[in-house]
Amino acid sequence: MLPYFPPGYPDELLYSLLARFHRHVGETSPKRTLDVLFGNRSVRAGVLLQGHLQALSERLPPHRELTPGRLLADFTLYPYLTAFQPADVRLAVRDALFLGHAEWVTVRLGLAASRVQGATGLRYCPACRSDMLNLYGELYWRRDHQLPGVAVCPDHGVRLQDSTVCPGTIGQHSFIAADEDNCPKVSSDVQDDVSIPWMVVKRCARLLRSPPAPMSLREWGAHYHNELRQRGFGKGDDRIDQRRLSADFASWSGEPEMGGTENWLAAMARKHRKAFHPLEHVLLGLFLDAHAPVAENAPFGLGPWPCRNPLSEHYGQPVVQLAGTHQEEGKLIGQFSCSCGYVFSLAAVPGSKPRILDLGPLFRQRLRQLVAEGAGLRATARALGVDPGTIRRHAERLGLDAPWAPLKSRPHVPRSPRAACPQPPPPDPVPRRDWPGLDGQLCGALRAESERIKTLSPPIRASATVLQRQFGRRDWLASRLSKLPMTACALAEEAESVEQFRLRRIVWAAEELRRRNLPLKPWRLRRLAGLPEQASSQVEAALEAYEGL
Ligand SMILES: [Zn+2]
Ligand SMILES: [Zn+2]
Known part of the structure; x- marks a missing residue:
């Protein structure tokens, strides 16, 4: 039984605790330390996972209550590395680590062959380094700084540094404690480009503390399949639109598209035949969180929808209701009407353009006014946000005494009893792109995103780039700002300088x-x-x- 064992620091790695023990007792021989801790000189020092926990636990002071289970759950990466493994694998790995070596386990978990590269050296955060020295007077290795594939501190959002300690090169039978020499001081300025890795590392760190209940491979496969279909990534009766998933994932993550169907993302959207790396689960989970589910019975998304009438005071605000639906050439068409009298229809097809059915009383009132003031055709069209043809047609229909030439090449309609019957007004031509409507939507989305980012803790800079990320390609919005005045204004107001x-x-x-x-x-x-x-x-x-x- 050991008379002394150092107290653990917040989120300290078992490797670090054992290394500090070695240093605190002033032992010079790593082999003797292994003998004292494990009663076995051939035990290997593991960074992510540690074997022979049963033997170790039996030698620790009993009042510390460091059972093999607690050592595993609170001081190793076991909860993270097994978070998405079925119950039987979790148990087999646990038993192996209690009694034997950790090497077999990394193979069993598929980590040895994973595409996600583990760190070569132990890592530290420059900002945590200062905090540790101030609070404890010594450094230690943190668990959540050694997560494979993410080199950002979950507390500070700064890039982690590689220490000079590489357990692979120093022999695997010694525990090396962090100190001011192997973790040299470097400056940690605010960095802008880590918002996604930071989100990822925070989610990974959460898994260390509270992993999900175990599910089988089949259950994980079904889970992602359903979640993706609920978010509009379905194709046909039961498939996933892999091409769209790949493109949307690339635009969300800011990484190049993986392409083809032989990549981890495409494989995760199919039936799961093998376990995936926890980092891949975390990435897909965050991607799903960033996309709200589209309700099955809401083919136009969830209302109310923003008003598209640029003449209305509530332009851009979500006040429009769905007035009814009908089928047209095999497509579902929704008719949307606003309290300001503006009515348009939209097909339930991605990328469908709205068709204006009624410009509303505000339009007619303003048109009368402008004609009475003697405004020119183009000036009137500009003021009302429509094309000159629409102005001509409406002026004629309203019987206005406009100064401009009447419509050309109108077919002569003979007066007949039938022609005298009131006919529904012909629909306006479909505009090429409804920029004012889009402007209202994007402006609202941008301000909402800015508000969301500014509530995050630790804070992330709401830079113009970060705010535009939700609109897909980085330069999409920037190259169209002249057509989107409200959005341009919102971007200028919301984007944060350093x-x-x-x-x-x-x-x-x-x-x-x-x-x-x-x-x-x-x-x-x-x-x-x-x-x-x-x-x-x-x-x-x-x-x-x-x-x-
Ligand atoms: Zn830190
Ligand atoms: Zn309206």
């Missing part, structure tokens, strides 16, 4: 320090907010304001 972001991070850091019961000192705020040694005068002034609080 300085604005730093100021917001200071406020967040202050709240965070209060939450952790740490004194509010400018140097502490600077470190937690990831600010450089010398920021702009405005940022420095904001930091100074906390001095003496």
Whole structure:
């Protein structure tokens, strides 16, 4: 029984705890430490997983209650690495780690052959490094800094650094503790391009603490199949539109399209024949979260829909109701009407363009007014947001005394009793693209996205690039801003500069320090907010304001 064993730090790796033990007791021989800890000199030191936990647990001070199960769940990556494995695999892996080697386990979990590359060295976060030295006076290896495939700190959103400790190269029979030499000091400035990896690492870190209930491969396959179909990725009766999934995933992740159907994403959308890496589950899970399910019985999406009438005060606001549906040439057509009198129809087909059925009383009233004021044809068309042909037709229909030439090549309609009957007005021509309508929608979506991003903790910079990410290709919106004045204005107002972001991070850091019961000192705020040694005068002034609080 060991008389001393160091207390574990928050989210410390078992490898780190054992390494600190080795250092604290002043032992020089790694083999002797293995003997003391495991009663066995040939045990291998594992970073992600550790074997022989039963033997270790029996030697630890009993009052610490470090059972093999607790060591496994709280100090290794077992909960994350087995999060998406069936119950029988979880049990087999657990038993193997209690009694024997961890190497067999990485093969059993498919990690040895995985496309997701593990880190070569142990990693650390430059910002956590400072916190650790301040709080504990020593460094330690954190579990959630060693997650394969994601090198971002879940707390600080900064890129992790590779330490000089590579367990593969130093021999696998020694535990090396983190220290100020193998984790050298580097500056950690705010970085803009880690919003997706940060989201990913936070989800992975959550799996370490609370993994989902076990499901079989078949159940995971069915789960993703259903979730994708609910989000409109279905094709035919029971298939998945792989091409659209691939394109949408690429635009969401900002990574190039994987192409073909022989990639992990396409395989995850089919029946699962093998287990996937937890990182792949996390990526697909986040992608699904970013896409709201389209209700089966709502072929036009969920209403109310934004008003498309540029003359109305509530233009762009979600006030339009579905007035009815009918079939036309095998397509489902919905008729939408707004309280301002604007009526349009839309086919339940992706990318379908709206067809205006009635421009509404506001249009007619304004047209009368402009004609009475003697406005020209093109000026009138511009003011009312329609083409000149539409103006001509409506002016004629309303019997207005317009100064411009009447419509040409109109067929002569002989007066007959039938012609005297009131006929429904002919529909307006379909506009090439309803820019004002789109402008209203995009403007609302952009402001909502900005609001959402600005509530995230730890904060992410709501840069113009991040705000535009939801609209697909990076330059899609930028090249069309001249046609979307409201959206351009919203983008200019909502996009955050580096300085604005730093100021917001200071406020967040202050709240965070209060939450952790740490004194509010400018140097502490600077470190937690990831600010450089010398920021702009405005940022420095904001930091100074906390001095003496
Ligand atoms: Zn950190
Ligand atoms: Zn309206």
